[in-house]
Amino acid sequence: MNKSWKNLLERFLFLDKGVVPTWRLIFAFILLSVFLILVGNHLTWATIIVMNVLFLLLSILDLWLSPRKKDVTITRTIPTEMERGIDYSVTIHVANPSPYDMVVEVKDGIPQSFHRPFPLKAVVPKESEKVFTYQTKAPIRGHYFIEKLFVRYSSKLGLWQKQMACQLKEQIKVIPDMTQSKNYLANAQKYLLHEGVQIKKQIQGVGEFAKIRSYVVGDDPRKINWRQTAKLREVMTNEYEPEHGKYVTILIDCGRMMGAELKNGNRLEKSLEAALTVATAALHKGDYVAVLAFSKKVKVFIPPAKGMAHLQTILQAIYSLEVDASESNYAEAFQYLQLVQKKRSLLLLFSDVTSFLHEENALIYLKRIRQRHLFLLIGIEDEALLKIAREDSSDVEKAMGKSVAQQQLVFKKRQKHRWEKQGLLMVEAREEQLATAAVSYYIDTINKGLL
Incomplete structure (x- = not known):
């Protein structure tokens, strides 16, 4: 009986085929039944049967007048x-x-x-x-x-x-949302850290000579063209095209801590969007880009290549990455990287800074990597922790929470300083500024000729 009722109920759902009565038919049938009950004593059986037959014929006619x-x-x-x-x-x-x-x-x-x-x-x-x-x-x-x-x-x-x-x-x-990448291609200036200030990128590499222009604050004094300065009575400087064909390796952490929820998505979502923006910037400038995604083990590796067509290769390889329940194995990722990336490269690791600072084994591999590569760890600020650390201590519970939060921030600051003394830079940015910070660091590194 229960199965029969279930089958009857399913007829009112969107199924593959069949014909179902509408609420209009059910309501009309109820009205007819109530009418017959109220006035049935004054009607003959023949009249009642005729009324029911007419109602049935009307419903069949309605069914007939609908398309096959x-x-x-x-x-x-x-x-x-x-x-x-x-x-x-x-x-x-x-x-x-x-x-x-x-x-x-x-x-x-x-x-x-x-x-x-x-x-x-x-x-x-x-x-x-x-x-x-x-x-x-x-x-x-x-x-x-x-x-x-x-x-x-x-x-x-x-x-x-x-x-x-x-x-x-x-x-x-x-x-992933490619809005940041599209915005970079439309206006790279927005991705400099000095927001709201239109700063012209000063190219200080040792590439081919491009042109002579007026000196502005921030230019390398060694690039001043003294002959043109004397001739024009205005300080002029040489501008050089940056060298292309540099290597950028993007590492994406997919471990458990990257599943922390943010305002719009989680840490992995924002890291993927920022990583694709950096890849867009590097490929647009003619550099080689490689991508390595890992958690407990290496999940994806895309060998270095250049050209905007390579962006699609990267996108198709990483678009379905998910957060794993296991902790990240940084040591295995760095060991794998040493085997596959022999060229001097800018390494950008998108990860959780707090988790990374507790990995002593990673430091051993990073010291070796630092001998050949430039390294930057970039993560998302823990806004909840910062908020607790700034709260007023209005009661004992809030005071204890504030004290713990401040201790964690002090520990993080000391550990970051310790790692930075080894030449391993770490940066934290707000989730909406993660792509901006990563691209700005890349542009700054290339323009200074550090690679």
Whole structure:
């Protein structure tokens, strides 16, 4: 009996096929039943039977006046690649070549994690077409499959609904938000740390001579062109094109601590977005970029290559990375890096600074790596910890929390100083400034000719 009730209930859901009564039919039947109960004593059995037959014929007529399933054609247009958290338009095209109008209800079979503004409803007149458009966005990266699109439709009376599931299979890749990378390509100046100040990048490398220009504060005095200065009675300096073909290796930590939730996503999400922005900047400048992702073991390694086409190679390799439940094994990652990266390179490690500072074994490998490579650890500030450390000590509990937070900050500061004395730099930035800080450090390193 329970199974029968369950099957009956499922008829009201969006299923592959079948015909279901609408609430309008149920309400009409209830009204007819109440009417017959109230006045049944004054009616003959023949009249009651005729009224029920007429009601049944009316409902059958309504079913007859709705289009046949084979007459309804449905197609969907959806992006095959979407950026996380960005709105995209999806269009559903419904064609009704039949001689009957129909009221359509559409529910797309997109993943449950996507934004789902369903059902979509509209009237599709006879021998016409209707285009449904809805906005959706994906909050979680990954590879998704869409198999079906569910449709219900009825005639204008709306007593019965026919339902069907269209096999419209699609594959969707949800990649990291590329807004930062696009913004860099549009205006690299925004990625200098001096926000709000339009600072012209001073090229101080030892590349080929480019031009002579006016000296500005911050230029290398050694590049002053004294002959042109005397001739023009204005301090002039030589400008050189930076050397291209440098190597940048991006390391992405996928360990447990990278799953800490932030305002918009988690640490891994923001690290991926920042890593792709650095890769965009380096490839745009003609440098070689390699990427290594790891947690307990090395998960992904993309060998160094240059050219903007390499950005797609990187993107397709890392877009589905997830946070692992295990702790990060920095030593294994650095050991692997020593085997695969022989060229002098700028190493950018996106990780949790606090976790990294407790890894004594990593320091051994980093000392060896530092002999050949430049190293920067870049992480996201713990805003919750900073907030607690700045709170007023209005009661004992808050005072204890503030004391613990301040102790952690002091420990972190001392450890960072200790590592920096070994030439291993560490930077923490707010989540919205992570890409800015990473790209600024890269630009500064290249312009100073440190590689």
